[in-house]
Amino acid sequence: MKKIVLLGPPGSGKGTQAELLSLKENFVHLATGDLLRNEISNRTEFGKEVKNYIDKGLLVPDGLIVDFILDYIRKNDLYNKNVVFDGFPRRNFQAEKLEEELSKNGIGVDKAILIDVDEKTIIERLSTRLICSGCKKIYPGDYDDDECFVCHNKLIKRTDDNIDVIKNRIKVYREETMELLDFYEKKGKLFRIDGNDKPEKIFEIIKKVVL
Ligand code: AMP
Numbered sequence: 001m002k003k004i005v006l007l008g009p010p011g012s013g014k015g016t017q018a019e020l021l022s023l024k025e026n027f028v029h030l031a032t033g034d035l036l037r038n039e040i041s042n043r044t045e046f047g048k049e050v051k052n053y054i055d056k057g058l059l060v061p062d063g064l065i066v067d068f069i070l071d072y073i074r075k076n077d078l079y080n081k082n083v084v085f086d087g088f089p090r091r092n093f094q095a096e097k098l099e100e101e102l103s104k105n106g107i108g109v110d111k112a113i114l115i116d117v118d119e120k121t122i123i124e125r126l127s128t129r130l131i132c133s134g135c136k137k138i139y140p141g142d143y144d145d146d147e148c149f150v151c152h153n154k155l156i157k158r159t160d161d162n163i164d165v166i167k168n169r170i171k172v173y174r175e176e177t178m179e180l181l182d183f184y185e186k187k188g189k190l191f192r193i194d195g196n197d198k199p200e201k202i203f204e205i206i207k208k209v210v211l
Pocket residue numbers: 010032033034036053054055057058059060061065086087088089090091094160169
């Protein structure tokens with residue numbers, strides 16, 4: 001069973017590609033941001049703790065996020081499933097804790113795929129995109145309906161998809177998350193993909209790397 005980490009700046013298409021792997025190749029899509037936003041909408045204690053960080057485009061502290069995600073892996077017994085990690089890890093410390101957890105079960109991350117996109121495209125995509133309020137499917141800004149074609153819930157804008165927060169998220173990616181490229185490169189697990197192409201084309205490349 002495969003464990004794949006998707007890396008890349010916000011708006012690079014990690015969520016879209018993870019969703020394709022889940023729909024077409026039987027992967028569990030572990031969408032960290034969606035899990036956190038669910039906690040916020042369910043008004044849990046954890047949701048209250050993380051909301052401030054998300055609203056500002058800052059990373060949730062490692063201690064909080066690591067416990068939350070490792071707990072999710074254990075509760076859902078993800079060890080024996082194909083999993084695509086979307087949004088976790090986001091720092092070396094998180095990556096080390098993930099390796100530790102998986103290695104207790106004799107497994108590890110198989111591949112880390114960087115989907116790279118230039119900054120102008122990121123800002124354009126994030127400031128116009130919408131997500132489904134129900135199933136969280138991502139829609140590009142030029143989508144010409146206001147409801148999700150899968151579950152028919154309303155399309156909404158993510159509260160952190162506004163220009164100031166987007167700029168902060170890009171900065172945080174550069175300053176805190178890009179260290180993961182070295183982490184996985186040193187292990188010989190990193191693959192780089194040009195994310196400026198069409199999603200279907202990128203998916204074909206990802207399938208070749210993963211399957
Ligand atoms: P995403 O939906 O992946 O863009 O994540 C949205 C926000 O959730 C990020 O800007 C962070 O505030 C928070 N977040 C998601 N994943 C992590 C992580 N692995 N570590 C810390 N914060 C995270």
